[in-house]
Amino acid sequence: MTQFFKYLTIAGASTLLLLFSSCSKKQERHEAIETSLSVQNHAGSRHNISADEQSFFLRLSAPKAWTLSLKGDASSWLSLDVKQGEASPSYSVIVKVKQNTSKSERVALITLHSGAEDKTITLVQSAEGVSISPNSGLTSSQAADAQRIEIPALRNTKQDLFIVHRTQDGTVNYSLEYSLERYHPRWVAFVFDNTTAAERWKTRTNAWRWDPQVPSQYSTIDFFRNSGYSRGHMVASSDRYYSKDANEQTFYYTNMSPQRQEHNGGVWARLEDMVQKWGRRASFRETLYVVKGGTIDDAQIEPRRLGGKMVIPKYYYMALVVKKPNGEYHGLAFWTEHRNYAQTFPLRSLTISIDELERRTGIDFFPNLADDIETQVEAEQPENNWSGI
Structure with missing residues (x-):
């Protein structure tokens, strides 16, 4: 999706992800869904957007057949x-x-109708020349970091922390957006380039500790023991071998997701190994931009919470963009269920376009690419641009 990206969610309890077609019959049965409308990145029902031409997602859930309607002249x-x-x-x-090229703001009311309930959200588009910063609330350093190519569009709520970890020499090691309400990263992002792809330190440090950039009251250190879930790295230890402190930072608990070990050490490890091979092959990339995560929205988590607080994803994903040595860009995404896969399961079967991944997750990936490049890479299928799949 290009330019400014926001999305809405109607919270509900369910076990079905509509856009994932391979769910079982058991998965297709879900509990009653409450119709309630909220804006994920702003409290209340009013949502301000800039005067620019733009696209973004509404995410909804509904207990019965639903329709969306626009009020007034918004359809123009x-x-x-x-x-x-x-x-x-x-x-x-x-x-x-x-x-919006006029000197007046304009208002759209979007109403969801489902059964006997209606829920309305108000979108207010600014007048021409009136700017809205999509990164308000960030420090100047964070705002600059948010413009890095690998960084998805930020949610910017009080419950979502944008964190950038740097090594001692100032190199950006990786970034993440951490949900204080769900005790889990929404995504992590990093790059492989000639600096970060190096393997000067290939020893796993096991430097387990809480993230120094997050208040200790949100610590998840004690959640994993005897839980039946492994401490699944989002940025893998083996993604970060270019220095000792780079590897140590991958052991922050904000980088962990509760994974079944058969997934963490199985299909997920196979995907990580493939991405690392691409990232460390200089002939393949000038820069490889990587985003990883587990789904943490209500319809995409398991009923149980680790420690009563930390959500457990139903799905995991990766989004990749490579800038080739010849200047070309290509994109690819992976989507997995949180389950065991046969060791011989073809990884190509897990590939989807980044456009499709955005639709499934409600996250805008790579918004800082030039619009024409973003449109191209997000629509691409793997075809012959990614060796080994």
Whole structure:
């Protein structure tokens, strides 16, 4: 998705992800879904957007067949790619907004109708020349870091921390957005380039500790013991061998996800190994941009919370963009269920486009790429651009 990206979620309890077609019959049965509308990155029902032309997601869930309607003349400048659907705990709708060239703000009311309930969200687009910073609330250093190519669009709520870890020489090691409400990273992001792809320190440090950038009251250190889940690195220890402190930082608990070991040490490890081979092959990349995560929204987590607080994802994903030595860009994404896969399971079967991954997660990946490049790489299928799959 290009330019400014925001999304909405209607919270609900379910075990079905509508856009993932291989769910079992058992998975297709879900509990009653409450119809409630909230803006994930702003409290309340009013949402401000800039005057720019832009696209973003609405994410909704509904207990019965649903429709979306626009009030007033909003249809002249705002469009929805889907306006109706069947009952679902999680569905993404693309909203496209034209540039506002007038000197007045304009307002759109989008109403969800499902059964006897209606829920309305208000979008207010600024007048021309009135700027809205998508990174308000960040320090100047954080705002600059948020413009790095690998960084997804930030949510910017009080419950979401944007964290950048640097090594002693100032190199950005990796970044993440951490949910204080869900005790889990929403995503982690890093790059392989000629500096970070080096293997000067190939010893696993096991430097387990709480993240010094997050208050200790949110510590998850004691959640994993005897839980039946492993401490699954999002940035793998083996992703970061270029220095000792780079490897040590991968052992922060904010970088951990509760994974079943058969997934963590199985298909996930196979994917990580493939990405590392791409990242460390200078003939393959000038820079490889990597985003990883586990799903943490209500419809995409397991019923149990580790320690009563830390969510357990139902799905894990990776989003990759490579800048080739010849200047070309290519994109690829992976999507896995949180389960055991046969060792011979073809990894190519887990590939999807980044556009599809955005629709499933509600996250805008690589918004800092030039719009034409972003559009191209996010629509791509793997084809012949990624060796080994």
